[in-house]
Structures are given as structure tokens and as C-alpha cells.
Amino acid sequence: MNYRFVVKPELCIGCRTCELACSFAHARNGKQGRTRIFALDGGFKDLFVPVTCLQCEDAACAKSCLVNAITRNPETGAMDLDHEKCVRCMACVAACPFGCSLIDEQHELVVKCDLCGGDPACAKFCPTKALEYKPVTVTALRPAI
């Protein structure tokens, strides 16, 4: 079954529960991780847009990684970043056109959304279903961008 992460900005109320959930889900050594999702101002009154990694087909992060630390996880479909391999050269952070490879200063790591290994915490905790992780055929958003 093909799962996709579906974002519906029209449902987002900007409560930022997703950010909190993400941060907790990526805690390491007892310290919260940097959130990989951001509920941002959509430019109009009361419109918020949750921005997170789109797990692009031809991903700039993976292309920019010279040590091949970013690869597609065949099970989740996510572009996973292997922290053990990562040399923190920041190429992917600079190269991602959506700003979704990030620096986690607390842990001195480069991080990105890994879909929580197939069960994204943000979607689980989203009170309005603005974020859903579900089986789909095509995403509505992709062609528009």
C-alpha cells in the first residue's frame, strides 16, 4: 500500500501541536529534537501552512550529499538521513529548495523528516486532520508546485 503524507492548509489552525509532537518524537539522550515540521503563516488572515519535507522524487538533498547519507527508505518512502554517515557538510541544508533539511543545534546534527519510520507523530497529534498519513494514489498538491 502506498502511503502519502497529505497536508491540508485550509484545516490548519496554527496550533503548532505538530511541531511539539515532532520535537518529542525525535528526542535523543533525553533532549528534545529540533522539529522537522513548521506551522507557518500562509500570508492571509487565519491561514497557516504546515511545511515539512515532501520526500521529493528527485531529491536535491540526496543529490547534494557527497557521502550518500540520504537514501530512500523503501518501506516508508521517506528520504532517510543516516546520522552515522552524515559528515555535516551542510550541503543538503543549503540545497533543499523547501528548507526541510535542518540543523539541530542541540544535538549537533543535520536532521530531516523521516516520517517517524512510518507513523508520523505530527499527523497522529494534529487535532484538525490538516496533516494525515494515509494511502493515496496522487497528491493534490504536487502538480501545483
Next chain:
Amino acid sequence: MVSLTINGKVVRAEEGEYLLAVIRRMGIDVPALCQHEAVEPYGGCRLCMVEITKDSWDGWKKYVTSCLYPVEQDLIVTTHSDKVNDLRRGILDLFLARNPETPLIQKLAADYGLTRTSYEAIPEPNDCILCSICTRVCDAMGFSAISMVNRGHGKEVAPPLHQAPPDCVGCLACAQACPTNYITYEDVGNRRTIWNKQFELLVCDKTGRPTITKEFADYLIKNREIPEDYFRIDDASHREELADKMGRITRWSVTEEAK
């Protein structure tokens, strides 16, 4: 798949895997200073040594570096036998003579019951443990800007002829991967200095914050087909642009629907 015994437990592993990976997966703590996932195993620090044998070996034992030894069917591995621990202590004693003031070494040595070296520490020690991770990472990145120079006791990491390395793009991978933070660099404003080479950092059009060096971006544009445009702004600004774009589309589709 092969099955082998590690510290008395039977485990299964993928053919071609190295022992250290399997040992680590079991949560066993074996020190390994020259190992980095981004590069091939090296076998320099010798701390990951383990004892191996097989039932068919008639009690004969071998000491091998687990980072380099491929798993084998029916292998019996002991990671902390007396002999292995003694060997590790002996090697850490030598490390302490070379790097007496390096916290990472001090900590590891303390784990093995050593507080100071039994040898004469070398004069003017530094924090380089000669694990060669930096040079191997630099090779893996495709730059090979720095390398190990000289032999034996005089071995050190250095750019060619000790001059600012022509092939360095200032990505900092060497400094980031260095386990003892021996490799230093300086970022001041949009200027970066590493290996005595000066770099200019790209700055975000919107926030003015520096990102990566111009040389590194140029390399990625040329060799990795990343559009030049992507390096115009920093990650936060990229996210804002995306939010803006998606905001407008959402707004448009909501109004369309209302009509």
C-alpha cells in the same frame, strides 16, 4: 544470512557485514576510534579488536579488528576477554602517551582503568589521534584536499606542502567528522577560514545569514546538478517561500470552491 555467536549469544547477520556492525547492533560497547560510517573501515586504532575462534579450530584463537572482519558462519566472538581487555589497555596506554591531554582518550582510558600513561608522553602533544577519518571523509567527498603525510611517528594530517589546500572547498566535513575536535576553523561574518584558506560564505538574500561557501555551492551546482537558484536563500527563507506559495494556492482553491 550467517549465524555466529557473540559473547555467548547466537546472532544472525547479513553476509558481507563486518563484525563491529553486528556487535554494535547488539548494544555491546566496543571502542572504535577510526571507524566512521561514511568511509570504508581502516583498521588503524586497533581498539575494536576482538577474540575469535571456531569449534573446528581446536582451541586456537585469533585477535582481529572487528571493524574489518567480515562475519562468518559459526564464528565464536568474545568482545571483552581478559586478553582482549589487556590488549586494549595496552593500546590505550600508547594512545595516552601520544595524546595525554585529549578528553576522548582520557575518558576511554579511564574506562579501562588507566589514568595516566606508563610511558613517557611525547613532547608537545596535540589532539590528533591519527585516525585518518578527516582525510578519508575528504576523499569520500571527492575533494582529497588533505592527506596523511610522513611516515611512522612523524605522521600527520596536512594539506599539500602545508599550504592552503587548492582543492579544499571549505565544507568543514573534516572538522565535523574529527572525533577529538582537533581540526579547527573560524567563521566570522561571511568569512570562513580552515586549513589557512579563506572562503567567502554565500548569504541569504532575505535574512543575510551565511550558508555554505561559494566554492562548495559551485561544486554542487556543477557536479550534482543542483540549480543555482536553490542557494539564493537560506533554509528558513525557503520554508517561508513555500508557506507563501501554498498559502496562495489554498486561498485560491478555497475561493474557487466557494464560487
Next chain:
Amino acid sequence: MRIESEKQLRDYRKKLIEADKKLVKKIMVCHGPGCLASGAEKISAEFEKQLKKKRIKGVSIESVKKTGCHSFCEKSPLVAIEPAQVLYTRVQIRDVAEIIEKSVKGDDVIERLVYHDPKTDEAIEKYPDIPFYKHQTRIALRNLGKINACDIDDYIRVGGYDAAVKAVLHMTPDEVIDEVKKANLRGRGGGGFPAGRKWESCRKIEADVRYVVCNGDEGDPGAFMDRAIMEGDPHTVLEGMIIAAYAIGAKDGYIYVREEYPLAVINLQKAIEQAEAIGLLGDNIMGTSFSLRIHINRGAGAFVCGESSALMMSVAGHVGEPRAKYIRSVQKGLYDQPTVLNNVETYSNVPMIISNGADWFTSIGAPKNSGTKAFSLVGKVRHTGLIEVPMGTTLRTIIYDIGGGIQKDRQFKAVQTGGPSGGCLAEQHLDLSVDFDTLTAHGSMMGSGGMIVMDERTCMVDVAKYFLSFLVSESCGKCIPCREGLYQLYKLAIAISEGRGKEEDIARMERLSDHVVVGSLCGLGKSGPNPFLSTVANFRDEYLAHIVDHKCSAGVCKELIKFEVITEKCDGCMACISACAVNAITGKKKQPHIINQELCTKCGACVAACNRDAIAVF
């Protein structure tokens, strides 16, 4: 002409022999390393110059052969007159005219120039009668001194390329491997691993591309067997490699030659061109589908590059550092392809095995150690040089019969074999048989064949210190036990030699040695502590004398010795006073002199200057 059958080769050889018979006399001027160093080139040029002017029947410029090492290097430059088998030693340019007159034109022997027995002073005219040669058996070095090094015709004339033709045209690869296996040819580069088994495992690995590599790095200080072969008989190396390549199915071969051996490179290159010209190398060798190209690589100038994995890294253009060998190079060697690596001397034995058969080869030598081994015999023996003896010969035979005993009839103390990381054997080991297994069992090793003889004036702590310092500077530095461990071992050895050692240091050094042996990545570190371990095993008292009594009985360790004037012997000639560079000696004419110990640097100049033996070392 291309050689494509056995008959063709034979016919060609017949012609060469006929032509050679026309030369009634041959003048074999040694162009080996030792003789070249003492001016052999000028001597052969002088012979040619003078022969051009004179007309002697059956003698021409062709009669002057620039051969490989005659091996009696101590007496260089050497010139042999064939077929009379007369050997002239320490030949000078001014002797050339006389040699031509008396021995080339006539049949006389110039007694002044032949070898004289050091004890009886009896002149020995023919070299086979000289003890130095009498106890040797030559297989790998068979052609040295007998043929012109850079002439394939000379090589073919004495039976060269017979074996290659036999193997390629009349044997299957498996038959070749079987023969080498049956001969039990063990690697002459140090490890003693059976070559046949190596070839067999390489052949068994599935692969499209395989390589043969020849190790001509020869990094052991003082060793020059491989050099002598590569310079003096390059074709035998090629022939061995052709047979090996045919046996394993390799299309490319590499010879890795030590940086310091430019002449070896030149001669091997010439040999390759000559062999290619007659179809013994290159594409479709002898008209078959077997092709082989041999390439020459210049070494990177490091001792460790002789180690197999480091050598392959270096050939492939990387830094010559060893790799851990849990995957063997017969499986994954050069460019990650199955590779057979053998030493120069190993390859030189191969043609003889194929020509004469495994049974012949195993009839020479000792059990499990067939054949011979070449050594460069150096140090305090009377006759130094290149020797080849059947395995199983005793050290005593080598040192006393071939080497003529210890110089100045001093007392023998130790013999070091196996190169820098070999070991020192003592008096009680003199009757040991020299073979791979016996030497290893007694804490030394065969190595590639260095043999250094030491006398009573050699300090064993100093010897350990010397070899450790060599290894410390030659360690590649990749792994810590070798880099830091040998360094600390060296530091401790220095402390002992300077009288700063403590008794417990010996035990500490033994423990450290164990860590270095078990912990090191390659053979350099694994055998690195040997100089210490073997000296402490056989000469522990000497270590203790340094530590406890602060005495160096050999009078070598400067910190522990003192020079003093023996008043009764001193006649006050003032020779020592003028010899002393630091003005540490005072005294009036005809009165005994005195050495000021504070100023004395223990350089030994006074001892050398005194003709009354009046200065003693304590």
C-alpha cells in the same frame, strides 16, 4: 623471428652455441652492485678499448661480457676468464693490459690477482675451488656471472626460455601448478608460503582478470639478492612470471622495483623488449592464445611498500599503506582482482623446476624446505658477498666455510637473519639448519635473505636499538601499536643503552612487544619487536649488565664506557693529543698522557691514533 615451437628454440640455441664456440676466450667482468661501486664499468671499457687495438685470434670485443654479480663482493671488482675458470680479484685498470697479455692471449695465470687463502696464503686459481664458492649450490643465481645481463641470446644459449616453451606449449595450467606444488617451492620473500598453493587458490577464484606481480622492493638494509638477479639475469624473472601467468590465467604482470635500483629497471625494460621481439611476451605468446604484458613500477621508497598489500596499493597508484588482509590477495589483490604476488627469487626458481622437474628440486635442500636460498652475507665475516646454499645448510658452514670465519679472528657473537625485523641467533645456534621452519622456531626468520654476522665488539642492546630505530622510521604509521609501540620500545632501549634502564623495564618491554605483535595491522608491526625479543632471549645478561652494572662489555654504548690511557703502555708520543678533536687529552712529550673524562666525547679517534694499544675502553 618469433619463437613458436620447441624445435625453433632449439635450433636457434644451436646457432648461438656455434657462434659462441668461436670465442676462444671470454672475459666476464662483473657488473654487479658491489663491483659497479668499485669501478667495474671503467674496467670493462678498458678491456674493450685494448682488445679493439689488439688482434687476438678467437677474441673480440664480444668476448667482454658485462655479467651480473659474481657474488664475491668483498673482492670486487672481479674479472673471470672463461673457460679457464680463473677469477681475478680487486682488479685495477692498470692490470687490464697484463690480463690480456697473459691470460687472454696466453694461458697463464697472474698469481698476484687470484684469491689467496687468508690462513695459508695459498693461491687458488680456479674459482670453483675457492671455499666461498665450493659450498654453494646455484639455482636462482645460476646465470649470474655467466652471461651478459642484457642479452636474450646469451640467456637462450644457456637454456633460457626452455621452461616457458615447455609450460606454455606442452603443459596445461593445472600441470604447471601441480609441478610447482610438488616441488614445494616456498616463497623466498620472507613468509615461505608455498607458491604452488598460492597459484592454485588464485586460479580457482572465478574472475575475468587476474594479475601476477613480482616483489622487487627488497627493503632490508644490506640485502641485494633480488637486485643482483633483476640486474644480472632479468630474463629469468620474466620467464618465471610467464609461467606463473600462464598457470593462473593472467594477462598482465607487474614488477615492483625498489626506487634505489635504476639499473634493474633499465635491464628489466630491455629484457621485456627483447622477449616481446621474439614473441615470448606480448600478444599471442608462441603463437598461442596466451598473452601477457609485463609492466614495471618504480617503488615508492619505503620499506613497508614491500609488504604485499601496501605494494599492491602502491602499484594501483595509492599511498603504499598496508590493508588488513582478512580477505586474501589471491582473492582480492591488485585492483581488487585475484592476484599472485611472489618475490624475485621465487620466480627465478620456477624455470628450473619446470625444466628439471619437481623431483630434482626436492632432492636439493631439507625436508619441507626444498631447494636453495640466496643470502647476502655481510657484517664481520671475512668474505662478504652474495651466496646461495641448499636449505638445511648450517649457519656454521655459511659463516666459517663460505664466509671464512670472523674478521681478524675475533670471537663470533651473533648472526642476524631475516632483515630488520628478523632475529639474532647466538653461538649455541650455529649448528641449526638454515630453513624457514628452524629459524622461525628459534625466534628469528628467513626473511628475504639478509644475514649479518656480528663479533664480540657488537653490543646486542645497541643492535636492538639500531633495528628498532630503522623500524620506527619505516613504520607507515597507520596503526597505533606499530607507530607508538615500536617508538616506546625504542625509547626504552635507548634508556637501557644509556644506563637509565630499570630491571623491570625488560618485563615491560616484553609485555609491550606482545601487544605490538598481536595488535599490529601488518607484518612490519607483527614482527617489529623481534630485534628486541630475540636479543633479550639470547643475551639477557648483556641487558642486565647495562641496567644493573652500567656496563657495556662490547664497548659500544657511549654513556657507559670510558676511555683511559694505560700508563705502562703509553710512550708519550702525543699522537692521541693531536687526534682528539675536543682537546680532552693532555700530557707532555715522553710522559704518559691523561684523558679528561668531562671533555671526552668517546669518539674513539685516540684509540685509532695510538699505535701502542695504550688506550683502553672500559
